Amino acid sequence: MKRTRTWPARVVALMMACLCRWLVVSATAHTASTGHLEVRWAEDGLTADILLAIRDLDDLAGLDGDGDGEIVWGELKGREAELTRYVAERVRFTADGQPVRATATSLLVDRRTEGCFAVFRQAIPGIRSQRIGIEYSVFRERDPLHRTLVRFTEPNGVRTAVLGVVPAVEFEVGTRDRGSTFVGFLKEGLHHIWTGYDHLAFLLALLLPAVLRRGDTGWEAVEGFRTALVRILGIVTAFTAAHSLTLALAVFDVVRPPSRWVESAIAASILFAAAGNIRGRTRAEGAPAPVNPAGWSRGFRWLSSRPVAVAFLFGLIHGFGFAGVLSEMGLGAGGVLLPLLGFNAGVELGQMVCVLVFFPVAFLLRGSTLYRRGLMPGLSVAVGSLAFAWLVDRAGGFDRMPF
Amino acid sequence: MSFGCRFLLLASLVLSLAAQPFMPQGDGHVLEAVKASGTAAIRKELRSLERLVAAEPRNASAALRLAKVHIGLARDEADPRHFGRAEAVVAPWLAATNPPTEAWVLRSAVRQGSHDFDGAMADLDAALAAEPTHVGAWLARLTIQCVRSDFEGARRSAARLLRSGDELVATAAAAQVASLTGNSAGAARMLETAVGRNPSATPGMRSWCLALLADIRTRRGEPVPAESAFRDALDLTPRDPQLLGAYADFLLDHGRGAEVGPLLEGFPQVDALQLRVAEAETDPTGRARTVERLRSGIELNRARGDRVHLREEARFHLRLLGDASGALALAQENWKVQREPADARILFESAQASGDAEAARRILETLRAQGLEDVALGLTPRSR
Numbered sequence: 001m002k003r004t005r006t007w008p009a010r011v012v013a014l015m016m017a018c019l020c021r022w023l024v025v026s027a028t029a030h031t032a033s034t035g036h037l038e039v040r041w042a043e044d045g046l047t048a049d050i051l052l053a054i055r056d057l058d059d060l061a062g063l064d065g066d067g068d069g070e071i072v073w074g075e076l077k078g079r080e081a082e083l084t085r086y087v088a089e090r091v092r093f094t095a096d097g098q099p100v101r102a103t104a105t106s107l108l109v110d111r112r113t114e115g116c117f118a119v120f121r122q123a124i125p126g127i128r129s130q131r132i133g134i135e136y137s138v139f140r141e142r143d144p145l146h147r148t149l150v151r152f153t154e155p156n157g158v159r160t161a162v163l164g165v166v167p168a169v170e171f172e173v174g175t176r177d178r179g180s181t182f183v184g185f186l187k188e189g190l191h192h193i194w195t196g197y198d199h200l201a202f203l204l205a206l207l208l209p210a211v212l213r214r215g216d217t218g219w220e221a222v223e224g225f226r227t228a229l230v231r232i233l234g235i236v237t238a239f240t241a242a243h244s245l246t247l248a249l250a251v252f253d254v255v256r257p258p259s260r261w262v263e264s265a266i267a268a269s270i271l272f273a274a275a276g277n278i279r280g281r282t283r284a285e286g287a288p289a290p291v292n293p294a295g296w297s298r299g300f301r302w303l304s305s306r307p308v309a310v311a312f313l314f315g316l317i318h319g320f321g322f323a324g325v326l327s328e329m330g331l332g333a334g335g336v337l338l339p340l341l342g343f344n345a346g347v348e349l350g351q352m353v354c355v356l357v358f359f360p361v362a363f364l365l366r367g368s369t370l371y372r373r374g375l376m377p378g379l380s381v382a383v384g385s386l387a388f389a390w391l392v393d394r395a396g397g398f399d400r401m402p403f
Numbered sequence: 404m405s406f407g408c409r410f411l412l413l414a415s416l417v418l419s420l421a422a423q424p425f426m427p428q429g430d431g432h433v434l435e436a437v438k439a440s441g442t443a444a445i446r447k448e449l450r451s452l453e454r455l456v457a458a459e460p461r462n463a464s465a466a467l468r469l470a471k472v473h474i475g476l477a478r479d480e481a482d483p484r485h486f487g488r489a490e491a492v493v494a495p496w497l498a499a500t501n502p503p504t505e506a507w508v509l510r511s512a513v514r515q516g517s518h519d520f521d522g523a524m525a526d527l528d529a530a531l532a533a534e535p536t537h538v539g540a541w542l543a544r545l546t547i548q549c550v551r552s553d554f555e556g557a558r559r560s561a562a563r564l565l566r567s568g569d570e571l572v573a574t575a576a577a578a579q580v581a582s583l584t585g586n587s588a589g590a591a592r593m594l595e596t597a598v599g600r601n602p603s604a605t606p607g608m609r610s611w612c613l614a615l616l617a618d619i620r621t622r623r624g625e626p627v628p629a630e631s632a633f634r635d636a637l638d639l640t641p642r643d644p645q646l647l648g649a650y651a652d653f654l655l656d657h658g659r660g661a662e663v664g665p666l667l668e669g670f671p672q673v674d675a676l677q678l679r680v681a682e683a684e685t686d687p688t689g690r691a692r693t694v695e696r697l698r699s700g701i702e703l704n705r706a707r708g709d710r711v712h713l714r715e716e717a718r719f720h721l722r723l724l725g726d727a728s729g730a731l732a733l734a735q736e737n738w739k740v741q742r743e744p745a746d747a748r749i750l751f752e753s754a755q756a757s758g759d760a761e762a763a764r765r766i767l768e769t770l771r772a773q774g775l776e777d778v779a780l781g782l783t784p785r786s787r
Binding site for chain 2: 141164
């Protein structure tokens with residue numbers, strides 16, 4: 001009885017530890033002047049976010065109009081034209097060595113641990129070049145210690161650089177064999193599921209209890225091979241059907257949810273599945289009553305005891321996640337169907353391999369106390385903590401998780 | 404349902420609200436509170452000097468004065484942005500023919516602040532070539548020589564300062580060298596006398612001497628006179644980050660960690676001081692928060708390519724992360740740049756903690772040969 005309650009408490013402690021990792025605190029530290037430059041290369045052009053600390057802009061241009069010691073949005077907005085001009089002069093882009101003109105699209109604000117930043121968003125549409133250069137001279141005569149941390153995102157990954165002492169940098173957008181054949185996309189699908197740790201984590205969270213059932217005294221082993229097999233196949237099939245559906249919907253542009261939402265929801269789905277594995281069991285004889293059995297508590301219990309439903313429901317979201325990757329790869333001018341089928345087949349194949357590895361091990365271990373009371377809840381807690389970290393990282397816009 | 408699961412679900416819902424670049428809703432939405440640097444008088448001076456320098460680019464004395472104010476602020480607030488501004492102000496004067504001596508000295512101060520000791524020495528050489536009796540340059544030179552454990556050079560600099568006519572400066576210089584090379588007792592006595600005989604010296608200079616005295620007394624294992632010297636120094640310059648850090652270390656070493664929090668309360672932006680706050684912190688969540696804040700600061704500096712605060716990074720790794728081998732690597736890298744007693748200490752402690760007895764022994768050998776007296780390292784004072 002006690003055991004089913006201590007796991008959630010430990011999970012909470014672990015979650016708190018993860019949360020502390022990215023807590024934004026109120027006091028900002030004295031750092032040397034640092035800006036950020038986030039450039040995104042896509043098939044249809046470049047977008048750039050140039051971040052400069054409000055503090056530095058105030059030193060440069062005296063933003064605090066009413067002198068009350070606080071810089072408000074109105075005060076920054078009022079100087080937008082002149083500051084945007086300054087940025088346009090000091091941050092220049094080249095394509096294949098030739099200067100290109102960027103259009104200022106908006107002025108926004110971003111809060112980071114070091115303080116508040118003004119975000120000068122620019123766009124350079126229609127750039128097909130694979131060699132992009134950045135020249136940076138913001139604050140050069142005012143503060144030679146100013147640096148900017150450049151993040152250059154393109155379909156093959158993220159590159160970084162530091163500008164300031166070094167005035168310019170060039171990035172070469174990687175070319176890849178797109179593999180317009182079915183087999184090419186199949187390999188991509190395989191690769192994606194095997195490096196898609198979040199998708200694998202979700203599957204793991206669902207499959208861990210699939211060889212067990214909720215009994216009177218906790219998790220018990222499922223009797224027959226057939227029962228376990230049917231359950232596992234049910235979960236995997238539901239997941240597959242759901243993510244194939246939404247992958248297709250996304251690729252055909254029927255539904256395209258924003259990627260930050262999708263990534264965060266994927267993390268939340270893993271959390272849900274993991275939480276379902278370690279939640280307190282339904283009331284049995286002699287067990288203490290839950291304090292406040294709210295409607296959503298019942299809902300959670302109902303859903304988490306139906307892994308096939310969970311697999312299908314959240315599989316829909318995972319499908320959008322796959323779509324994000326597929327679209328970044330560029331489907332080419334030809335048909336979309338073949339790449340889609342190939343990619344999907346690759347994902348299924350990869351999934352099947354993982355299940356074939358997992359299933360025999362789990363089936364054999366299912367009766368042992370080690371599995372029922374140790375591995376299953378333990379791995380669920382680990383997966384849940386990871387999911388929590390992903391959730392904070394993705395939803396909070398930190399994007400600092402290494403995988 | 405159990406608390407844990409409720410928490411998880413609620414957290415998931417709440418955290419689905421993304422936070423990335425956004426458009427504030429109202430004009431009154433506060434972006435940043437500009438914490439004013441220094442006192443009102445200094446701010447006023449800063450503003451008028453900035454205006455003057457912008458209006459009269461050929462006005463050398465205004466530019467030099469402005470740079471000096473920025474350097475003072477950089478040190479007093481532990482804010483590196485002011486170093487950048489000072490360097491920018493002084494740069495055009497150094498590019499001209501026959502730069503004013505003061506320009507060299509000021510840029511050397513900026514470089515010293517960034518721990519570019521080679522660059523700082525080069526600037527001081529240039530300053531002293533132009534003006535061989537510049538007291539400030541000799542004193543800066545001596546400080547850097549002590550930091551790099553070039554004690555022969557430091558003695559020569561001290562000898563030059565003896566002829567300067569300023570008793571306090573000359574004594575402080577001689578005391579600094581003596582205290583690191585086997586005569587800490589004599590150094591302490593010299594300093595006490597000189598401070599007593601020069602009540603009208605600038606508060607900054609007196610405070611510096613008292614801080615040196617406090618450091619010597621601490622290393623000699625004499626906490627009562629050390630504390631008295633710390634307190635006197637703090638009376639003169641209550642917001643000096645270096646002094647506060649040294650006093651916090653004294654408190655931590657003498658089991659008075661509870662006093663560190665209140666002492667450093669007003670300095671949330673100075674990471675070096677927050678390091679001490681975290682070490683003294685007993686509440687685990689508060690400590691975790693400060694540790695994370697410090698970690699993000701360290702990561703930002705690393706991303707920028709700055710390696711100025713290696714000593715603090717080593718200490719962070721050893722005392723707060725319990726990562727002895729990481730601390731040792733950082734402490735060794737730090738030792739290549741600077742060799743003050745505090746650097747020796749973190750190097751020795753990291754070596755001990757990571758079980759590298761040989762390295763620890765070698766460090767002690769070097770320090771013994773130098774004549775360093777520091778009870779924290781087991782090097783008991785030989786001088787009486």
